[in-house]
Amino acid sequence: MASTRNPEIRSDIVFNKSVIFSTARARRPSDFKSTSATFNRGSSNSSCPFCIGREHECAPEILRVPRATSDWKIRVIENLYPALRRDIEFRSRELDSVPEAGVLSGFGFHDVVIETPTHDVCLSDLSAEGVGGVLIAFRERVLQLLSNEAIQYVQIFKNHGASAGASMSHSHSQIMGLPVVPPTVTTRLQNMKERYEKTGKCGVCEIKPGELLIDESSHFYSMVPFAACFPFEIWIIPRNHSSHFHELDSEKAVDLGGLLKLMLRKLSQQFNDPPFNFMVHTSPFQAKPSHMPHSHWFLQIVPQFFGIGGFEMGSGCYINPVFPEEAAKLLREVDVS
Amino acid sequence: MASTRNPEIRSDIVFNKSVIFSTARARRPSDFKSTSATFNRGSSNSSCPFCIGREHECAPEILRVPRATSDWKIRVIENLYPALRRDIEFRSRELDSVPEAGVLSGFGFHDVVIETPTHDVCLSDLSAEGVGGVLIAFRERVLQLLSNEAIQYVQIFKNHGASAGASMSHSHSQIMGLPVVPPTVTTRLQNMKERYEKTGKCGVCEIKPGELLIDESSHFYSMVPFAACFPFEIWIIPRNHSSHFHELDSEKAVDLGGLLKLMLRKLSQQFNDPPFNFMVHTSPFQAKPSHMPHSHWFLQIVPQFFGIGGFEMGSGCYINPVFPEEAAKLLREVDVS
Numbered sequence: 001m002a003s004t005r006n007p008e009i010r011s012d013i014v015f016n017k018s019v020i021f022s023t024a025r026a027r028r029p030s031d032f033k034s035t036s037a038t039f040n041r042g043s044s045n046s047s048c049p050f051c052i053g054r055e056h057e058c059a060p061e062i063l064r065v066p067r068a069t070s071d072w073k074i075r076v077i078e079n080l081y082p083a084l085r086r087d088i089e090f091r092s093r094e095l096d097s098v099p100e101a102g103v104l105s106g107f108g109f110h111d112v113v114i115e116t117p118t119h120d121v122c123l124s125d126l127s128a129e130g131v132g133g134v135l136i137a138f139r140e141r142v143l144q145l146l147s148n149e150a151i152q153y154v155q156i157f158k159n160h161g162a163s164a165g166a167s168m169s170h171s172h173s174q175i176m177g178l179p180v181v182p183p184t185v186t187t188r189l190q191n192m193k194e195r196y197e198k199t200g201k202c203g204v205c206e207i208k209p210g211e212l213l214i215d216e217s218s219h220f221y222s223m224v225p226f227a228a229c230f231p232f233e234i235w236i237i238p239r240n241h242s243s244h245f246h247e248l249d250s251e252k253a254v255d256l257g258g259l260l261k262l263m264l265r266k267l268s269q270q271f272n273d274p275p276f277n278f279m280v281h282t283s284p285f286q287a288k289p290s291h292m293p294h295s296h297w298f299l300q301i302v303p304q305f306f307g308i309g310g311f312e313m314g315s316g317c318y319i320n321p322v323f324p325e326e327a328a329k330l331l332r333e334v335d336v337s
Numbered sequence: 338m339a340s341t342r343n344p345e346i347r348s349d350i351v352f353n354k355s356v357i358f359s360t361a362r363a364r365r366p367s368d369f370k371s372t373s374a375t376f377n378r379g380s381s382n383s384s385c386p387f388c389i390g391r392e393h394e395c396a397p398e399i400l401r402v403p404r405a406t407s408d409w410k411i412r413v414i415e416n417l418y419p420a421l422r423r424d425i426e427f428r429s430r431e432l433d434s435v436p437e438a439g440v441l442s443g444f445g446f447h448d449v450v451i452e453t454p455t456h457d458v459c460l461s462d463l464s465a466e467g468v469g470g471v472l473i474a475f476r477e478r479v480l481q482l483l484s485n486e487a488i489q490y491v492q493i494f495k496n497h498g499a500s501a502g503a504s505m506s507h508s509h510s511q512i513m514g515l516p517v518v519p520p521t522v523t524t525r526l527q528n529m530k531e532r533y534e535k536t537g538k539c540g541v542c543e544i545k546p547g548e549l550l551i552d553e554s555s556h557f558y559s560m561v562p563f564a565a566c567f568p569f570e571i572w573i574i575p576r577n578h579s580s581h582f583h584e585l586d587s588e589k590a591v592d593l594g595g596l597l598k599l600m601l602r603k604l605s606q607q608f609n610d611p612p613f614n615f616m617v618h619t620s621p622f623q624a625k626p627s628h629m630p631h632s633h634w635f636l637q638i639v640p641q642f643f644g645i646g647g648f649e650m651g652s653g654c655y656i657n658p659v660f661p662e663e664a665a666k667l668l669r670e671v672d673v674s
């Protein structure tokens with residue numbers, strides 16, 4: 001990659017983050033020992049509660065695929081150590097120490113999706129249909145949560161590898177049903193709404209990926225966002241406007257499953273199974289799909305090569321040593337055949 | 338800590354972040370090997386460019402304390418791998434791939450503050466006067482940057498330990514002069530301005546720390562913020578309203594130096610020298626101090642015990658397993674005498 005290119009500051013239209021692209025940063029030395037947190041595949045198979053046959057060691061099951069069989073492929077279960085509790089009342093109170101600072105009771109749902117019965121299989125090992133099945137399980141659970149009036153937003157996410165925050169190595173993702181619309185979502189919707197009011201168009205529909213394109217499927221395309229916060233960050237975007245992830249039908253789920261699998265395989269092959277996160281960015285529940293011409297759901301994949309530092313924590317700006325055009329070119333060319 | 342306390346969702350008045358407090362999360366098991374990135378004190382002394390006598394291996398010097406002596410205590414130097422460049426023009430252009438997305442040239446300043454000539458000394462090993470001297474060096478450099486019309490905000494921060502992002506182990510911090518006001522600052526100022534317009538008072542002046550108080554000095558106090566994103570996060574706040582860090586005078590610098598040293602020693606003793614970041618949250622340059630009755634600078638310290646995951650990246654909400662009242666009580670009681 002051209003290390004002489006001058007740095008640039010780009011601002012992101014969706015999340016309104018500022019990102020500094022600087023190739024000089026890629027050449028920094030370090031006098032710390034490598035801290036790569038290796039993913040001990042299989043190491044704890046014998047005691048893993050997510051493995052088939054150990055269902056009794058898990059918190060209660062919500063749904064399984066296929067239904068009513070001991071030979072399941074996917075299970076959605078309650079998180080045994082939930083951040084939010086489904087069994088308490090939703091209410092608010094004032095905090096004494098800070099005038100007007102609000103406190104809500106921690107009502108909400110926190111589920112785990114076990115993506116495979118087998119300990120050593122990871123998401124990208126599944127077929128396109130297999131990954132599509134996981135996406136459909138997400139949708140089924142979102143539709144259940146939709147019927148709860150107190151839930152306003154659902155955050156679907158995956159942590160893979162210890163440096164991406166995972167505490168369990170068996171392939172899984174998580175679904176949290178929140179009684180509030182979280183800050184990132186509020187900001188994103190506000191940005192997209194302002195843009196819509198100005199242009200009459202959805203800002204995400206208007207993206208022309210050009211040299212930022214990685215791959216395409218029938219209903220989706222993948223690209224490096226023009227102001228990627230992290231090197232080799234990938235967005236998978238539905239071609240046609242859709243505000244809510246749970247609008248995904250079975251055909252599109254398999255199509256998306258294939259593209260998601262391809263992106264994960266490319267990252268894994270190119271960077272030797274790096275830790276990563278993925279996040280589904282959807283729209284809040286209270287909004288009817290037809291009312292959200294400005295909000296377009298997408299899936300974000302972030303490989304984790306190094307942690308952030310005080311600059312990012314303090315300013316909310318990111319420093320990315322890899323220009324998006326160069327990341328996209330590299331990812332386009334990875335051959336996983 | 339009471340593990341039966343129900344979870345709570347608190348929202349922060351300053352940054353407008355939502356934080357879920359859940360003691361259940363503290364009990365999660367992990368099947369990954371420990372990933373603690375040990376800080377190899379002294380291990381690379383012999384090749385450290387920040388050590389006294391190796392000044393020629395560093396990028397150019399900006400200032401040293403005391404001035405014009407080879408027996409220096411503090412040096413401010415250019416970063417050899419700068420994210421922003423001081424030698425390019427500041428200008429903007431449009432990006433083809435995304436209509437209206439802006440790109441600025443990466444003009445700006447990126448400096449390193451070497452806090453001690455000695456490799457094995459860390460910031461909290463210095464005396465209160467010594468730490469105060471580092472704060473005064475920050476101020477001197479900020480005052481220099483103030484004279485550059487293109488600089489709008491200065492982010493001062495420190496990374497300590499590899500898991501807090503540090504690539505160099507010799508005690509140092511960084512100063513970045515930015516040609517834009519970064520997103521976190523814009524949000525913070527907007528929140529504080531709205532509050533000021535409603536109440537006629539500065540929201541930070543109005544904080545009554547109560548059971549969240551940790552320690553106090555003549556001009557500052559330290560507390561755990563009521564919606565701390567991270568366990569044992571600490572804010573050090575000037576008692577009297579002040580919008581800009583660079584208003585700090587020499588007497589207050591020593592006073593702050595003593596309290597900062599005390600907080601870092603408490604963290605180090607209680608948690609065995611954990612990685613941490615600190616960030617100075619000040620006000621943009623263009624605003625005259627007298628025009629900012631709503632913006633109150635402070636210093637934030639964040640010890641890094643574990644990384645964040647997809648939930649935080651996706652939603653901007655944090656999950657904190659330690660309630661602020663309990664963190665403050667523990668930190669109040671750490672005996673560093």
Ligand SMILES: Nc1ncnc2c1ncn2[C@@H]1O[C@H](COP(=O)(O)OP(=O)(O)O[C@H]2O[C@H](CO)[C@@H](O)[C@H](O)[C@H]2O)[C@@H](O)[C@H]1O
Nearest residue numbers: 049057058059079080081159165166167168646647648656
């Ligand atoms: N027997 C069992 N039955 C049911 N559930 C079980 C279980 N044993 C463990 N679990 C749950 O399984 C989940 C596994 O999740 P991950 O490995 O993706 O990350 P975790 O949530 O631990 O934290 C990461 O993700 C969160 C959210 O992003 C961050 O807050 C955090 O810092 C980061 O480490 C845990 O939440 C755990 O509580």
Ligand SMILES: Nc1ncnc2c1ncn2[C@@H]1O[C@H](COP(=O)(O)OP(=O)(O)O[C@H]2O[C@H](CO)[C@@H](O)[C@H](O)[C@H]2O)[C@@H](O)[C@H]1O
Nearest residue numbers: 309310311319386394395396416417418496502503504505
């Ligand atoms: N001989 C020399 N002369 C002058 N300067 C020298 C030098 N040798 C090294 N440097 C500079 O010294 C600095 C040391 O900084 P830190 O150890 O605090 O973290 P770093 O900036 O590497 O990255 C961390 O902080 C940044 C900002 O938060 C994050 O983007 C990043 O992910 C995280 O790892 C580096 O910026 C490096 O460029």
